[in-house]
Amino acid sequence: MLHTKSESDIASLAPSSPSRSPKRPVYYVQSPSRDSQDGDKSSSMQATPNFHSPMESPSHPSFGRHSRNSSSSRFSGIFRSSSGRKGGRKSNDKGWPECNVIVEEGMYDELDDDKGFTRRLQVLMALLGFVVLFTVFCLIIWGAGRPYKAEVTVKSLAVDNLYVGVGSDMSGVPTKMLTVNCSLRMSIYNPATFYGIHVSSSPVNLVYSEITVATGQLKKYYQPRKSHRSVVVNLEGTKVPLYGAGSNLTVSDNGVQVPLTLEFEIRSRGDLVGKLVRTKHRKQISCPLVIDSTSTKTMKFKKGSCIYD
Numbered sequence: 001m002l003h004t005k006s007e008s009d010i011a012s013l014a015p016s017s018p019s020r021s022p023k024r025p026v027y028y029v030q031s032p033s034r035d036s037q038d039g040d041k042s043s044s045m046q047a048t049p050n051f052h053s054p055m056e057s058p059s060h061p062s063f064g065r066h067s068r069n070s071s072s073s074r075f076s077g078i079f080r081s082s083s084g085r086k087g088g089r090k091s092n093d094k095g096w097p098e099c100n101v102i103v104e105e106g107m108y109d110e111l112d113d114d115k116g117f118t119r120r121l122q123v124l125m126a127l128l129g130f131v132v133l134f135t136v137f138c139l140i141i142w143g144a145g146r147p148y149k150a151e152v153t154v155k156s157l158a159v160d161n162l163y164v165g166v167g168s169d170m171s172g173v174p175t176k177m178l179t180v181n182c183s184l185r186m187s188i189y190n191p192a193t194f195y196g197i198h199v200s201s202s203p204v205n206l207v208y209s210e211i212t213v214a215t216g217q218l219k220k221y222y223q224p225r226k227s228h229r230s231v232v233v234n235l236e237g238t239k240v241p242l243y244g245a246g247s248n249l250t251v252s253d254n255g256v257q258v259p260l261t262l263e264f265e266i267r268s269r270g271d272l273v274g275k276l277v278r279t280k281h282r283k284q285i286s287c288p289l290v291i292d293s294t295s296t297k298t299m300k301f302k303k304g305s306c307i308y309d
Contacts, residue, residue: 138277148192149281150199150223150268154306155185155230157262158298162291164249164256169241176246177239178258180206180214180291184233188223188266196224197268204233204264209245213237213260255294262287262306284309 161181168174184204190197201218214237223229242249249256263286270279287306289299 138273141272142277142279145192145195145270145272145279148190148270148279150197150266150283151189151191152266152283152285152308153187153189154262154285154287154301155187156298156300157289158183158185159291159296162256162258162293164246164251164258164293165239167239167241173241173243175241175243176249177241178208178213178237178246179239180235180237182206182214182235182291184216184235184262185230186233187228187230189228190223190225190268192225192270194225195270195272196222197270198222199229200267201233202265202267204235204262206235206237207261207263208242208258209248211240211242211245213240213242218264218266255292258291258293260289260291262289 159180159182161179163179165177165179166174167177188199198220199218199222200220204216204218205212206214214235216233216235218231218233221229221231249258266283266285268281268283271277272279285306285308287301289301289305291299
């Protein structure tokens with residue numbers, strides 16, 4: 001038996017039937033890429049469906065490789081919290097939030113300055129220490145070489161010619177004149193054990209009553225350590241006027257005896273450390289003697305005949 005549905009039954013059944021609504025379109029969200037370093041926008045496309053109800057939404061809010069949660073978690077808390085403030089932070093033209101960067105380079109600069117000052121101080125101290133050590137070394141060498149003085153011994157005087165006569169000087173004043181030619185021999189010894197010496201002398205003079213009647217000069221030379229050397233100095237004086245001092249000289253047929261004094265100074269210099277450290281010595285020598293014009297023998301000086309000072 002067929003039952004016909006009334007209009008009331010159809011009306012009661014209509015709301016219970018499910019309504020089919022058309023699918024809503026899918027939209028995309030464009031977010032800044034994580035790998036962009038040069039400031040260009042490289043967008044990553046993420047598909048996000050529009051769900052009708054909360055029950056239909058999946059447990060994860062997005063399907064893309066990089067979700068919004070992961071993108072926002074890249075930033076520190078200061079960026080996330082700023083989005084919730086009223087004013088918010090300013091964004092630059094790339095869309096990134098701006099933040100105040102605290103520059104603390106001054107502290108590193110101060111540390112670099114301290115290190116540079118420490119290095120300069122170390123170099124200065126090393127240089128000062130070297131100078132002090134070198135000075136001490138030079139003083140030790142100088143003190144060790146100071147006692148070694150050159151030893152001089154006058155050996156003999158050979159008179160080649162001695163003549164006393166009467167004449168006149170350059171202005172025509174009459175006076176007695178003396179001519180002397182002789183050679184002086186002496187021995188010099190260098191006692192130093194570790195350095196040689198340079199030997200020279202002042203003019204070697206024969207003096208008669210404070211008047212130099214003959215003079216000579218020792219040629220400068222170098223003498224090695226622990227060595228002896230015999231040197232000869234030629235003395236010469238020609239027609240030297242004696243003026244008032246000549247009145248004491250009496251010329252006879254037996255010749256004449258002239259009292260003279262040999263005076264000179266021997267100088268020695270040892271270079272211990274180049275020209276930086278040197279040792280110098282001087283020795284004054286004085287030898288009184290009497291020359292007989294008639295004798296041609298070589299005069300030998302005995303020990304104690306000369307004064308060495």
